[in-house]
Amino acid sequence: MTVHRVGLVVHQGRAAARDAALTVRAWCEAHGLPCTEIDVWSTDQHRRSGREEAHAAGDPDLVVTLGGDGTFLRGARIAVKTSASVLGVDLGHVGFLTEVPVQDVTAALDAVHTGHALVEERMTLTMRASRPPEIPEELESFLCFGHGPALPPPPVRPESTEGDGWGLALDVNALNDVVVEKLARDHQVSAGVYISGRLLAAYSADALVVATPTGSTAYSFAAGGPVLSPHMDAVVFTPIAPHMTFNRTVVAAPDEPVALRILPHSGRAAVTIDGQLRGVLDPGDWIGVYRAPQRVRLIRIHPTDFYGRLRDRFRLTDAPATASDGESAPFFFRPDSPVPPDLAGLRLLPPTAAR
Ligand SMILES: NC(=O)c1ccc[n+]([C@@H]2O[C@H](COP(=O)([O-])OP(=O)(O)OC[C@H]3O[C@@H](n4cnc5c(N)ncnc54)[C@H](O)[C@@H]3O)[C@@H](O)[C@H]2O)c1
Ligand SMILES: Nc1ncnc2c1ncn2[C@@H]1O[C@H](COP(=O)(O)OP(=O)(O)OP(=O)(O)O)[C@@H](O)[C@H]1O
Structure with missing residues (x-):
């Protein structure tokens, strides 16, 4: 790719x-390229949507993020709006x-x-809503814990x-997840969960997560959800602490939308997108979450070793019995010799791929 302008999220x-x-x-x-720092927390005006942020920075075609996963998600939110690529430099906790290591x-x-x-292109989710999302003013004060004001809805x-019954299409992309969570400590979210327009079940839960395969290792994972390869497309629905017997994740096909309709006796619910509060739902409101046409373009210098990274970053440990059995499992399981024709279409990492 050719780079004309770099945006920096630090x-x-x-x-x-x-x-x-x-x-x-x-x-x-040194390369004669303009570089604009994007201060996503800027408080001298209202915080900007991803599209506004990208335009204000001169529509960079490369966004470099210097921080952790949160910083990366902030950069991706901007980059996806102009199909810019994101280079995430690892300066975070997880x-x-x-x-990319900082060195x-x-x-x-x-x-x-x-x-x-x-x-590497990653699937994102987008949304429709029964009404334009709003964040009540009184919630702002809870959000100013060092980060600054909330993003706009x-x-x-x-x-x-409006008026055709399909709700309002929102200009938003989630790389990780769209989460509907309870706002009041004492009142769970009650919602009908519909997949492809059919009721799966009515849930009463702390939160309901609709995640991408990328987001499957974030909040959904913490709630016991499965790990999905980020190379695939799917819509992952995981309830958080549902007060019911059916508490499993449902992995829907990429063309199967998930709709959440807040039931009449539910507490109010917050909608967070990639960890950021973006709206509040009242009983009767609904949102539909589905695969977006836009993808986040991630820059890689080596082919992604997703499973090596999973083992490394999540500190996966081997079964104790295997350790006491003598020789432990080798890290790589593929010969050095050329790939046979019947395996040619498979995603096989080079023998010593970097993590
Ligand atoms: N209980 C939980 O685990 C929990 C609760 C709320 C939100 N989250 C997640 O946090 C995300 C926002 O991240 P943040 O860094 O701004 O908030 P944060 O600082 O609260 O991060 C939560 C943790 O999730 C990690 N993380 C983020 N995206 C990930 C991914 N795709 N795969 C693996 N780990 C990931 C971060 O490094 C961090 O350790 C949300 O999209 C949501 O999925 C997790
Ligand atoms: N631009 C910033 N300026 C000052 N403080 C920041 C900035 N961005 C984040 N912080 C603070 O750093 C802390 C961690 O933020 P955040 O979780 O977004 O970081 P991160 O990029 O995900 O890195 P990590 O993986 O270490 O969490 C928070 O307390 C947040 O207020």
């Missing part, structure tokens, strides 16, 4: 991220989404610039028409 609370920003700026200067940042930028980087897409 975790300003972290010295190593601020230092890495100087490195990226110096690299851009760093599941950020694959490789210049090499990664070189790889992008010379067309040697790989671009997702705007309604201009082409969306």
Whole structure:
């Protein structure tokens, strides 16, 4: 890919991220590329939607994030609006989404610039809602815990028409998940959950998560949901602490939408998108969550070793019995010799792929 303008999203609370920003700026200067820092927390005006943020930064075609997964999600929210690619530099605690170690940042930028980087596309979710989402003013004060004011509710897409019963199409993309969670401590969310327009069940729960395969390792995973390969498309529905016997995840096909309709006796519910509060639902309101046409383009300098990363970042441990049986399982299980024709279409990592 050719880069014309770089956007920088920096975790300003972290010295190593601020230092890495100087490195990226110096690299851009050396290559004659404009580099705009995107202050996603800017409070001198209202916080901007992803599209506004991208335009204000001159529509960069590469967004570099310097921080953890939260910083990466903030960069992805902006990049997806203009089909820019995202290079996530790992300066966080878990760093599941950020694959480039900080010492490789210049090499990664070189790889992008010379067309040697790989671009991996990840599925995102978008939404429709029964009414334009709003965040009541009184909720703002709870959100200002160092981060600054909340993002605005997702705007309604201009082409969306009201009154046909299908709700309003929102201009929003979730890389991880759309979560409907209880707002009042003492009142669960009660919602009818519909997949492809059919009632799966009415749930009473702390929260209901609709996740992408990328998001399957985030909140959905913490609630016992399965790990999905980020290379696939699917819509993952996981309830959090449902007060009922059926508490399993349902993995729907990518063209099967999941709708959540808040029932009359439910408590109010917050809608969070990739961890950010973006609206509040009252009884009678509904949202539909479905695969978006837009994808997040992730820059990779090596083919993603998702399962190696899962083992590494989640500190997966081997069964104790296998450890006492002598030789432990090798990290790689593939021969060095050429791939036979019948295996040629399979995703097989090089023998010593980086994590
Ligand atoms: N109980 C939970 O685990 C829980 C609760 C609320 C939100 N979340 C997740 O947090 C996400 C927002 O992340 P954040 O960093 O802004 O908030 P955060 O700082 O609260 O992060 C939650 C944790 O999830 C990790 N994470 C984020 N996306 C991930 C992914 N795709 N795969 C694996 N781990 C991931 C982060 O590194 C962090 O350790 C939301 O999309 C939601 O999925 C998790
Ligand atoms: N730009 C910023 N300036 C100052 N503080 C920030 C900034 N971004 C995040 N923080 C603070 O850093 C803490 C962690 O934020 P966040 O979870 O978003 O980071 P992250 O990028 O996900 O990294 P980590 O993986 O370490 O959590 C929060 O307390 C947040 O208020």
